[in-house]
Amino acid sequence: MKAIVSRSAGGPHDLVFADMPAPSAGPGQVVIKVHACGVNYPDALIIADQYQYRPERPFSPGAEVAGEIVALGPDVQQLAVGDRVIAMLKWGGMAEQAVAEATYCIKMPPAMPYEDGAAFIIGFGTSYHALKQRGMLNPGETLLVLGASGGVGLAAVELGKAMGARVIAAVSSEEKLQIALNHGADRGVVYPRKLADPKGLSTMLKEACGPGGADIIYDAVGGQYSEAALRAMAWKGRFLVIGFPAGVPRIALNLPLLKGCSVIGVFYGAFAEREPEASGQNNEELMDMYRAGLIRPQIHARFSLDQAGDAIAMIMSRTASGKIVVVVSEM
The missing domain is CATH 3.40.50.720 (NAD(P)-binding Rossmann-like Domain)
Incomplete structure (x- = not known):
C-alpha cells in the first residue's frame, strides 16, 4: 500500500511517499480503508520526536481517519466489514490502510462525508x-x-x-x-x-x-x-x-x-483511554449535535496523500482556519 512515511526524525519535508506492507488486525482491532485523514499539530511533533509517543520507524503520521472497515481481528463484535467509521489512532493514518482499536471507532452518520469525519473527532x-x-x-x-x-x-x-x-x-x-x-x-x-x-x-x-x-x-x-x-x-x-x-x-x-x-x-x-464510557457518551452527544446542524468542521484545505508533508507544513505555519485534510481515496 502507499503511505507517507517518517524514516528519520525531521520536518514535514523529510517525509517520503513510499510503499509499505498492508497492515493486519490483531485481537480487538480492525483494518480500515482510509478515505481521509485529519491533520493535527501533534503530527508535526511526532515526526520530529517531540511528542509523548515515539513509534518505531518507519511509521506514518496521522491520528484521525475516516474510512470503511475491510477486516476484523478476533473478538471484534460491535463492528462489521463495510461499516463507515471515524477512528482515533496514535499514528498511522496517512496511508491507504490503517489499523485501529475497535473501541476507538465511531460509526459515522449516513449523511456525513468522509472528509467531515476525518476532520471531526480530535x-x-x-x-x-x-x-x-x-x-x-x-x-x-x-x-x-x-x-x-x-x-x-x-x-x-x-x-x-x-x-x-x-x-x-x-x-x-x-x-x-x-x-x-x-x-x-x-x-x-x-x-x-x-x-x-x-x-x-x-x-x-x-x-x-x-x-x-x-x-x-x-x-x-x-x-x-x-x-x-x-x-x-x-x-x-x-x-x-x-x-x-x-x-x-x-x-x-x-x-x-x-x-x-x-x-x-x-x-x-488519555481521557479517551482511561475513561472509555465517558468518552463514548461524549461521542454520542457530539454526533447528535452534528445531525442537528449545531456543529460541523470547517475544512480549510485538502491535500492528496503524496502531498501530506505540505499539509503538515501548513498546520505548522498557523495559517489555517479550521481543519486540514489529506484525501487518501476518493468516493
Whole structure:
C-alpha cells in the first residue's frame, strides 16, 4: 500500500511517499480503508520526536481517519466489514490502510462525508471534553477562546455556543476573526502574531469579556498569550490548557492566587483511554449535535496523500482556519 512515511526524525519535508506492507488486525482491532485523514499539530511533533509517543520507524503520521472497515481481528463484535467509521489512532493514518482499536471507532452518520469525519473527532472531542468535563461550562458563562480559528479552537467556539455560552474569539487576523464570528462567536479580538505588549493584549481581552472577565479561558496557543489571557480571568474562573504552538508558557503563580482560579490540563487522548464510557457518551452527544446542524468542521484545505508533508507544513505555519485534510481515496 502507499503511505507517507517518517524514516528519520525531521520536518514535514523529510517525509517520503513510499510503499509499505498492508497492515493486519490483531485481537480487538480492525483494518480500515482510509478515505481521509485529519491533520493535527501533534503530527508535526511526532515526526520530529517531540511528542509523548515515539513509534518505531518507519511509521506514518496521522491520528484521525475516516474510512470503511475491510477486516476484523478476533473478538471484534460491535463492528462489521463495510461499516463507515471515524477512528482515533496514535499514528498511522496517512496511508491507504490503517489499523485501529475497535473501541476507538465511531460509526459515522449516513449523511456525513468522509472528509467531515476525518476532520471531526480530535477537534470536537478535545473541545467537548475540555468544556464539559474539565471546564464544566454553564449556560450564560463567558468563554474566551485563544486560537479561535484553528481546528480545536473553532470547534470550541461552536460547542461553546451550542452549550449556551457567550463566546469571545481571539485570533491573529481580521480574516480569521470573521470566520470565528461566522461560526457563532459573539465578539472577537485580533492579537499580533508576535506579541510585544502582553499587558496591552490583556486590556483588549478584558474589554471584550466585559467587567466580569472570562469564566473559562480555552488556551490553544500558549506562549506569552497565556498570561495575557489569564489577567482577563473572572473570579473562580477555569483556565484550560490545550496546546502550545506559540511555546510553553511560564505563568506567574500569583495570578491564579489573585483570581481564585483553577489552571486545568486537558489531555483528550488519555481521557479517551482511561475513561472509555465517558468518552463514548461524549461521542454520542457530539454526533447528535452534528445531525442537528449545531456543529460541523470547517475544512480549510485538502491535500492528496503524496502531498501530506505540505499539509503538515501548513498546520505548522498557523495559517489555517479550521481543519486540514489529506484525501487518501476518493468516493
